[in-house]
Amino acid sequence: MESYFSVAMLGVILPLTVLLYQLVPPRVRPYVLLAASCVFYASVSGVLIAFVLLSAVSIWLVGLALSSLDRQQAAARAAAADSDARRAVKRRYRRYRRGAVTVGVAVNIGLLAVLRYLPHFVPAGGVLDISGIGVPMGISFYSLQAVSYVVDVYRGGVQAERNPLRLALFLSFFPQVMEGPISRYGQVGTSLSAGRPITVDGLWSGSVRIMWGLVKKMVVADRVNVLVKTVFSDHAAYDGGVIALAATLYTLQLYCDFSGTMDFAVGAGRIFGVTMPENFRQPFASRTAAEFWQRWHISLGAWFRDYVFYPVSLSAPVKRVTGAARRVLGNRVGPLAASGIALGCVWLGNGIWHGAGSQYLLFGLYYFVLIWLGGFAGLAGDAICGRMGVSRSGAAWRAWQRVRTLAVVVVGELIFRASSAGDALAMLGRLVGGFTFASAVDGTVLGLGMDAADFALVAVAILVLAAVGRARESGVHPLARLCPAPYAGRAAVVMTLFLVAIVFGAYGENYQPVDPMYAQF
Amino acid sequence: MIQRNKGLPLPLRYALRTVAAVAVFLVVLAVLSHVVMPKNNQREFGQIDARANGVMGEREGSVDVLFLGDSEAFSSFSPLQLWGDRGITSYVSATAAQRLCYTRTLLARALKRQTPRVVVLETNCTFARFSMADAARRLLKDVFPVFEYHDRWKILTAEDFLSPVRYTWADELKGFRLRRALEAKPADTQGYMEPTDELTPMADLNRAYLEQISQMCKNAGARLVLVSTPSTKNWNMARHNRIAQVADELDVDYIDLNSGSDKVEIDWQQDTYDAGDHLNLRGAQKVTRAIGSILAGRYGVGDHRGDEAFSDWDEAHGRYVKRLSEL
Numbered sequence: 100m101e102s103y104f105s106v107a108m109l110g111v112i113l114p115l116t117v118l119l120y121q122l123v124p125p126r127v128r129p130y131v132l133l134a135a136s137c138v139f140y141a142s143v144s145g146v147l148i149a150f151v152l153l154s155a156v157s158i159w160l161v162g163l164a165l166s167s168l169d170r171q172q173a174a175a176r177a178a179a180a181d182s183d184a185r186r187a188v189k190r191r192y193r194r195y196r197r198g199a200v201t202v203g204v205a206v207n208i209g210l211l212a213v214l215r216y217l218p219h220f221v222p223a224g225g226v227l228d229i230s231g232i233g234v235p236m237g238i239s240f241y242s243l244q245a246v247s248y249v250v251d252v253y254r255g256g257v258q259a260e261r262n263p264l265r266l267a268l269f270l271s272f273f274p275q276v277m278e279g280p281i282s283r284y285g286q287v288g289t290s291l292s293a294g295r296p297i298t299v300d301g302l303w304s305g306s307v308r309i310m311w312g313l314v315k316k317m318v319v320a321d322r323v324n325v326l327v328k329t330v331f332s333d334h335a336a337y338d339g340g341v342i343a344l345a346a347t348l349y350t351l352q353l354y355c356d357f358s359g360t361m362d363f364a365v366g367a368g369r370i371f372g373v374t375m376p377e378n379f380r381q382p383f384a385s386r387t388a389a390e391f392w393q394r395w396h397i398s399l400g401a402w403f404r405d406y407v408f409y410p411v412s413l414s415a416p417v418k419r420v421t422g423a424a425r426r427v428l429g430n431r432v433g434p435l436a437a438s439g440i441a442l443g444c445v446w447l448g449n450g451i452w453h454g455a456g457s458q459y460l461l462f463g464l465y466y467f468v469l470i471w472l473g474g475f476a477g478l479a480g481d482a483i484c485g486r487m488g489v490s491r492s493g494a495a496w497r498a499w500q501r502v503r504t505l506a507v508v509v510v511g512e513l514i515f516r517a518s519s520a521g522d523a524l525a526m527l528g529r530l531v532g533g534f535t536f537a538s539a540v541d542g543t544v545l546g547l548g549m550d551a552a553d554f555a556l557v558a559v560a561i562l563v564l565a566a567v568g569r570a571r572e573s574g575v576h577p578l579a580r581l582c583p584a585p586y587a588g589r590a591a592v593v594m595t596l597f598l599v600a601i602v603f604g605a606y607g608e609n610y611q612p613v614d615p616m617y618a619q620f
Numbered sequence: 621m622i623q624r625n626k627g628l629p630l631p632l633r634y635a636l637r638t639v640a641a642v643a644v645f646l647v648v649l650a651v652l653s654h655v656v657m658p659k660n661n662q663r664e665f666g667q668i669d670a671r672a673n674g675v676m677g678e679r680e681g682s683v684d685v686l687f688l689g690d691s692e693a694f695s696s697f698s699p700l701q702l703w704g705d706r707g708i709t710s711y712v713s714a715t716a717a718q719r720l721c722y723t724r725t726l727l728a729r730a731l732k733r734q735t736p737r738v739v740v741l742e743t744n745c746t747f748a749r750f751s752m753a754d755a756a757r758r759l760l761k762d763v764f765p766v767f768e769y770h771d772r773w774k775i776l777t778a779e780d781f782l783s784p785v786r787y788t789w790a791d792e793l794k795g796f797r798l799r800r801a802l803e804a805k806p807a808d809t810q811g812y813m814e815p816t817d818e819l820t821p822m823a824d825l826n827r828a829y830l831e832q833i834s835q836m837c838k839n840a841g842a843r844l845v846l847v848s849t850p851s852t853k854n855w856n857m858a859r860h861n862r863i864a865q866v867a868d869e870l871d872v873d874y875i876d877l878n879s880g881s882d883k884v885e886i887d888w889q890q891d892t893y894d895a896g897d898h899l900n901l902r903g904a905q906k907v908t909r910a911i912g913s914i915l916a917g918r919y920g921v922g923d924h925r926g927d928e929a930f931s932d933w934d935e936a937h938g939r940y941v942k943r944l945s946e947l
Contacts (some may be wrong), residue, residue, distance in 0.1 A: 106753045106760075299634070552774035586634075590641040594648070602652060602770045608668060609771060 102615045103277065103363040104313050112139055112273070117370060121297045128294030129268055132371060136273040140236060143277075147235040150214065151276075154207055154245045155267040161203030162252045162259035162266075168195050196253060203249030211242040219455035236618065239452060240279045241270040243402050248284045250406055257285045265292045274367035278360045278617040280378040280398035287373055295372030303589045305369035307578050310596035312362025317604030317612075319560045320356035323348040324605070324613040325548025331516055334526050339534030341544060342526050346513035351561070353512060354382070356616045357396070381568040386500035387477075388469045388507050395508075399452070403445045411441040435474045442471050457520035465511055556603060653766040655780055656773065662789040666772045674791035675711040675730045682930070683734045684921050685710035686842075687795070688727060689742025690718040695898040696742070696849040696907045699794035700940035703933050706912040707923030712795030714742070719750040720829035721758040727836055728762070733787070736842045738919050739833075740911070743848045743863050743874075744855070746830060749823055793940065800893040800900060801947055807852040807888040807896025813879045818858040819865065827866065834870045843919060848876045849907055850886045852896030877910060884910045901944070 101107065116135040120128050140148045172192035179185040215238055218230035248266070251257045260266050268291055269284055270276070330337055330345035337345075361378040368375035382395035392400045411417055417440050425433035450463020484491050510527065517523035538544050545551060570577050578592070606612055628636070658665035661673050671694075675683060685708055687697045693714035702708045711734075713726040723745060730736070761768040772780070837844040846867050848855050855878045867874035877884045884906050888896060891903030899907060915921040924930040 101753075106756050110756070550774070586637050587641075590637070590644075594641070594645050597645075598648065598652070601649070601766060602656070602773055604770065607768065607771060 102316065102612075102618075103274070103360055103367075104316055107142075108139075109309075109313075113367060113370075116273075117297060117302075120371060125294035125296070128371075129265065129292045132272065132291065133264055133268040136268060136271040136276065139273040140271055140276060144233070144236040147233055148271075150210060150235045150238065151241060151271050152267060154210065154241060155263060155270050157206045158203055158245045158248050158270075159260065159263040159266050161199050161249045163261070164199045165196055165249075165252050166259035168192055168199065200249050200253040204246050207242045207245040207249075211238055214238060216451075216455050237276040237278070240281055241276060243281045243399075243406075243452075244270055244283070246406060247281070247402060251283060251285060257283075257288065260284070260288065262292075268292070272368075272373075274364040275375060278357065278364070278615060279396075280361060280364060280376050281402050282376050282398065286376055287368075290373045293372065297370060297372070301369050301372060303593070304579065305366040306593050307589070307596070308362050308366030308369065310593050310600070311578055312359035312366065313600045314596050314604075315355040315359035315362065315564075317600045317606060319557060319564075320352045320359065320616075321610055321612045322553055322557060322605035323352045323549065324611055326544075327352055327516070328611070329547050331518070334517075334522065334529070337529075338538055339530045339532070340536050341538045341547070342513075342530050343509075343534065344539075344544060346509050346516070346526075346530075348557070349516050350509050350512040351557070352613065353516075353616055354379075355560075355564075356613055360615060360617065381572050383505060383508070383565075384501065384568060384572055385504050385508075386497060387504060388466060388473060388511075391504055391508055392466070392470075399449070403448060407448055408441045408445050411444050412438065417441060431478060432475070435478070438474070439471050443467055446470075453515070456518075458514055458517045458523050461520040461523055462511060462514045465514055469507060553605075649764045649766060653764045653769075654785070655766075655776065656769040657765045657785050658769065658772070659779060659783045659785055660789060661787045666769060666775065668768060669715045670789070671791045671793075671795055671797070672713045672715045672726055673729065674789060674795060675713050675726075676733055676787035677790040678711060678734065679932075680733045681735050683709050683711050683730075683736055684924075685738045685740060685915055686727070686730050686734065686736040687712040687714060687740045687742065688718075688723050688745075689714045689740075690745040690748065691716045691898060692744040692849045692851060692854060693740075693742035694795055694797045695799060696904050697740070697911060698796040698904050698908045698940075700796070700933075700937050701905060701908045702912050702915075703925070704937050704941070705909060706916050706921075707925035708912060708915055708921050709924055709930065709933060710794065711790075714795060717748065718745045719748050719754060719758075720745060720826055720833070721750055721755045724829055724833055724836070725758060725762050727833060731836065731840045731842075735840065737921055738915060739837050739842045739844050740847050741833065741844060743846050743859070744851070746826055746846075746863065746866075747820060747822060747859065748826075750825065752825065755825065755829075792936065794936070796904070798901065798943075798947070799898070801944075803893040803900055804890045804902075805893055805895045806890075807892050809852055809888050809896070811856075812852040812896075813855070813857055813860070816857045817861065819862045820856075820858040822862055822866065830866060831870060834872055844870075844872045845919075846872060846874045847911065848874075848878055850878050850884055850899065850903065852888060852892075854897065875914060877907060882910070882914070901947070 103109075112135060116131065119135075120131045123131055137148060140151060172188060175188045175192070176185050179188050213229070214232065214234055218228070221228050223230065248257070248260075248269070252259050260269075265288065266284075269282075269288055272287075272291060275282065327345055327349045330341055331349070334342060334345075358379040365375045365377065376398055378397050380394040380397060382391055385391035385394055412421075417437065420440060421434055421437035424437040427433065428436055446463040446467035447460075448463075449466070450459045450461075453459040453462065480491070483489075490496070510530075513526055513530075514520075514523040517526060545554075549557075567577055584592075658667045661667045661670060661676050663670040667673055675686065685699075685702075687693050687699075687710060691714070694712050697710070697712050699710040699712060702710050711730070713730055715722065715726075718726075723741065727739065757767070834844050846863055848860065848863065855876075857879070860876050860879065863876075864874055875882050886892075886899070886903055886906060891899055891906065893900040916923070924933065
């Protein structure tokens with residue numbers, strides 16, 4: 100599968116869509132976006148586009164049903180003779196509404212489960228073997244969007260949409276359908292269907308953002324690909340030092356590939372006047388694993404928070420457990436202990452969402468344990484440092500927390516990238532038990548697909564990314580700052596970024612560009 | 621000037637600025653292309669596919685026959701044997717798994733310095749599929765070599781910024797490859813060239829590129845000849861039928877060395893090193909003898925032996941014979 104940074108997308112689909120979008124009347128523009136999205140989707144997944152449309156139809160019908168039930172409930176309550184009758188009406192319609200939203204969630208999660216996971220568990224050639232159908236592009240992303248829509252309509256957060264084509268565009272909008280971000284209808288629905296004109300500012304800032312993503316993907320993510328593939332595919336042949344290097348480079352690769360793709364989604368959105376939610380916020384500045392997940396793949400974390408963590412936490416059985424834990428363990432430790440139930444559901448779901456492989460379950464378990472136990476450790480640390488009078492707000496402590504979290508993240512990504520949980524554990528074992536710098540000293544690392552110049556360029560890229568991240572942490576976006584510049588300045592920025600990608604991009608004879616990494620999830 | 625521009629309508633002003641920005645960008649790309657291009661056509665200078673591009677290092681106008689194609693071509697045609705047998709000067713501009721979009725590029729490069737009388741296109745590559753994106757990428761590399769040689773930023777020297785691009789190197793074997801020359805792995809000939817009326821489909825893009833290649837040869841005064849070298853794995857009657865049809869439509873000659881009157885008697889037990897996919901040295905010698913006879917007989921390609929201007933070919937042939945004797 101080609102990434103968004105392909106000749107076809109950057110040279111044909113996006114420019115033609117921009118041109119056509121601007122030429123047609125505003126009310127037709129959303130349909131231009133929908134047509135472009137369908138063409139793009141069909142060009143990658145062919146007839147499997149039917150599943151996206153099926154999801155769109157399902158949530159459209161459920162939204163209409165919920166809206167209709169709301170009206171019926173209001174009428175029935177108005178006609179009710181007394182408060183008992185009104186309560187009965189409320190109970191009855193709550194049941195109906197829950198039934199409707201359950202159908203909406205079940206259809207979309209069911210399609211995801213059947214198309215994405217069933218082939219992993221049924222024997223090939225059997226009656227239930229549907230692997231021949233294939234997996235629709237981005238099903239893990241648009242299914243969560245579909246669920247968020249029906250739940251938001253149920254909760255009253257958004258109005259039910261009457262036009263099914265708008266929902267089809269919401270699910271299939273081409274800059275985001277492959278890898279997200281997992282947006283909510285309340286965030287993008289209005290702007291997607293507004294048909295706003297393309298502005299010079301939007302075009303420039305969108306183009307700059309896309310070029311920034313292109314540089315991250317081509318200069319860094321593609322450059323480290325050969326080394327990462329070489330080591331992870333034959334990890335038993337390498338010592339702990341090489342495995343640590345590969346895991347670190349993979350973390351960098353995943354960040355540059357995924358956040359680069361998000362730069363495309365946000366940038367293309369800006370061109371069409373659609374503000375896509377940000378999916379990354381300087382994740383490597385995190386001081387804890389929990390904070391990392393508020394900065395990395397933000398839209399997925401927010402989805403699990405809103406549609407799994409809170410509902411589970413606020414469910415009657417868990418509330419009872421929390422109350423009991425509070426009584427036994429106290430007001431601070433009790434709720435923390437009880438939060439393990441909801442947290443466990445989140446991380447089990449997060450792991451499974453990434454795939455059916457055992458490494459993803461281990462990945463989910465790893466973060467569950469870290470974050471849950473991290474809460475207890477934080478309480479204990481507060482108490483110990485408080486008694487000893489040690490400050491936990493100094494620069495040195497913050498730096499230590501960041502280094503520690505980075506190590507935690509690299510280990511997590513090692514598990515994530517491994518072929519199985521067994522491989523991940525074997526690699527971790529060698530990382531701890533067989534760590535040595537021998538491969539770096541004898542030059543073995545230079546024979547794994549990256550030469551000295553490649554390493555030097557990656558080091559420069561890390562420094563640039565760190566500087567940009569630091570500026571953004573301070574509230575300054577260097578790229579956005581350049582956008583109010585005169586035309587020549589903006590053009591120079593876009594062209595310079597493009598030229599950097601052309602000259603320093605890892606493409607051609609000696610490289611294997613990485614496939615869009617999150618498109619497989 | 622600035623005042624006048626401010627009087628222009630806004631869209632026109634933006635259009636003019638965009639044209640200016642694109643023009644600047646293209647100039648920068650052209651400059652970068654010059655900087656990163658290898659300054660000579662040797663592998664040591666960073667030349668990609670140096671052997672196939674060695675034809676650019678041959679003396680201008682000295683090559684009478686140009687062979688194009690994929691590994692079938694560089695395994696089957698030996699220019700130095702052709703020189704020894706017939707005094708024909710030739711070069712094999714072939715690369716592994718060559719696509720026609722690259723064949724077109726290699727032909728264009730060769731035609732800049734050579735005026736071949738005959739261009740032989742080995743037909744296996746005419747079925748190798750490639751996409752519009754592949755073709756676009758190839759075109760981009762041809763127009764702006766920075767897309768092909770960008771990775772030379774790692775080894776740039778002052779010379780890269782200051783020196784012109786020169787082509788002075790040619791492959792010792794003129795593009796022929798002595799791969800596993802004396803090895804033999806018998807081929808399974810069951811079904812090989814069995815008669816059929818079927819036609820293997822040829823992609824529209826491949827057909828369009830064949831047409832372009834044919835036109836380029838006509839414009840250069842060269843005769844394009846489609847040749848299918850013997851291969852039990854790659855060739856069959858359905859492919860033969862398709863190429864015969866296309867050759868007819870393009871009004872070019874087609875010679876199939878697998879069947880008919882031009883068939884080369886290949887010993888499929890001895891003359892292939894990989895079970896019928898490619899020919900070994902024995903097989904290549906048979907094919908080269910046959911193609912030499914065809915080039916001299918049917919196309920009147922001249923004999924340059926004894927011509928002082930081509931004495932370097934005699935020397936190269938001497939080294940070739942010595943090298944074969946040492947195998």
